[in-house]
Amino acid sequence: MIIVLNNKCNLILDEYLKYQEELQQIQSNNELILCPSDIYLSKFDLNNFKLGSQNVSSYKTGAFTGEASAKQLKSIGVEYSIVGHSERRNYQKETNTDINKKIKELISHNIIPILCIGETKEDKDSNKTNNIVMNELNECLLNVEDKSKIIIAYEPIWSIGTGIIPTKKEIDDVLKKIKEIYPNNKTIYGGSINSINVEILRNSRYIDGFLIGGLSLRTKELKEFINKLN
Ligand code: PGA
Numbered sequence: 001m002i003i004v005l006n007n008k009c010n011l012i013l014d015e016y017l018k019y020q021e022e023l024q025q026i027q028s029n030n031e032l033i034l035c036p037s038d039i040y041l042s043k044f045d046l047n048n049f050k051l052g053s054q055n056v057s058s059y060k061t062g063a064f065t066g067e068a069s070a071k072q073l074k075s076i077g078v079e080y081s082i083v084g085h086s087e088r089r090n091y092q093k094e095t096n097t098d099i100n101k102k103i104k105e106l107i108s109h110n111i112i113p114i115l116c117i118g119e120t121k122e123d124k125d126s127n128k129t130n131n132i133v134m135n136e137l138n139e140c141l142l143n144v145e146d147k148s149k150i151i152i153a154y155e156p157i158w159s160i161g162t163g164i165i166p167t168k169k170e171i172d173d174v175l176k177k178i179k180e181i182y183p184n185n186k187t188i189y190g191g192s193i194n195s196i197n198v199e200i201l202r203n204s205r206y207i208d209g210f211l212i213g214g215l216s217l218r219t220k221e222l223k224e225f226i227n228k229l230n
Pocket residue numbers: 006155159160161162190191192193211212213214215
């Protein structure tokens with residue numbers, strides 16, 4: 001399984017270094033990916049995790065203040081990058097077109113995109129989940145040549161950070177549809193995952209892993225969670 005830790009905008013330097021020491025003790029045969037805040041990417045020092053960024057610029061290089069390009073990320077050892085997280089779509093107003101450019105940049109620098117897609121509560125209540133998810137996929141992957149390595153993360157917006165998760169069947173239905181169109185891609189689930197609710201989801205034949213936010217910072221519970229997936 002693939003387990004992606006999204007630290008979001010958390011931890012000051014001392015806390016990050018201590019956190020990294022705790023992660024060092026984790027043993028797992030799963031593929032573990034740590035996505036710390038950008039400012040700690042070059043402090044990454046773990047053999048049991050791969051390094052991921054939480055974002056990438058859609059620009060190549062040059063006069064783009066505050067941006068970090070795929071080429072720069074690659075040069076410091078980044079192997080994965082989250083793109084299209086709903087928090088960036090919401091707060092930074094990222095569009096599917098922006099995300100499409102980012103994915104192309106990542107692929108051309110051999111960084112594996114972890115593409116987040118998912119519906120709002122309103123969309124879900126009006127039975128639009130499949131339409132929204134498929135439209136996001138189509139637009140984000142438009143004219144992307146080699147899609148096969150992209151990890152597709154289904155993250156219902158209403159589930160992120162709320163403690164509420166869809167039923168296993170609801171997740172399976174969405175991931176099954178995605179796999180019908182993208183059979184070679186890994187599909188993972190994210191949104192309020194913890195060490196208890198993972199027990200229901202871990203046997204799904206469509207879930208190839210999890211993207212975790214809050215849980216990534218609760219190291220004691222994180223260890224239990226990873227042990228359950230070993
Ligand atoms: P959460 O976040 O696990 O805290 O719900 C998941 C995410 O935002 O990727």
